[in-house]
Amino acid sequence: MNDEPGRLDRRKIKIAARGAQERRRHARVPLQLHGRFWSEANGEHACRLVDISPGGARIIARLNLAAETRIVLMITSIGRIEGQVVRQSGEEISIRFNAPLRKRDKLADAITWRFNKDRLGLEEDRTAPRKPGRGRARILLSDGVVIQANVVDVSVTGAAFECLERPRVGEGLRVGEMSGRVARILDNGFAVVFDPPEATAAGHEAA
Structure with a gap:
């Protein structure tokens, strides 16, 4: 069967x-x-x-x-x-x-x-239970808008953020020292995939 x-x-x-x-x-x-x-x-x-x-x-x-x-x-x-x-x-x-x-x-x-804490410029959320993957992040969108978001989950290659704003899928952004793009929209925020280290380094040199 x-x-x-x-x-x-x-x-x-x-x-x-x-x-x-x-x-x-x-x-x-x-x-x-x-x-x-x-x-x-x-x-x-x-x-x-x-x-x-x-x-x-x-x-x-x-x-x-x-x-x-x-x-x-x-x-x-x-x-x-x-x-x-x-x-x-x-x-x-x-x-x-x-x-x-x-x-x-x-x-x-x-x-x-x-x-991820230092390279993404994450701030720990002192009011929340002490738990890896929780904190606050400052996100710079491609149009210059800056948003503050809660970190829901973070890995070596990407992160998920909780906030009211909904950027477009594929939109470029920066979180701390890292550049990346919006990979998908979530019910309570959005997920980001980071650029490879080579792309991030190139972005710094161009700047």
Whole structure:
């Protein structure tokens, strides 16, 4: 018996959602943040984050650590994560996190929010519950109009905003350091897809 079209569509949506979730869990983003780490043999030391994903990170530290050394990493605005050293090259140390799936999902939210916060010029909404992906953004539309919007969701490649204004689909805009365009209109706002880094850099040079 053939599946109904609606059932097949729902199945495809679920498969696509699972694939997007897995990519999100493993996406590594560059973040230059200061932090500290602790190991039983070496105590507590300062470090600097190079990049991070929900599965691991690279840090810079003036300390030699053997592979498999268990450490506790504390990064400002990211939180406390346990893991172990995979390898070290000079002062660069690669770490694999030991975290359950639920912890990795929360870590993905924190990483994504911190990655976008500065480059998009986002302001945290102090009156709302502390939750990654919430805040206020100043959006400059292509016609020079500036709007203030609530951040509903944010990722490395795009964001969704809540506001009364409805720009046109395809309209160019700027959010902080990032340029992009309106991808679709939502019930309570609109979604934006950011331009690739090359396009953003070119826009700065042209300006």
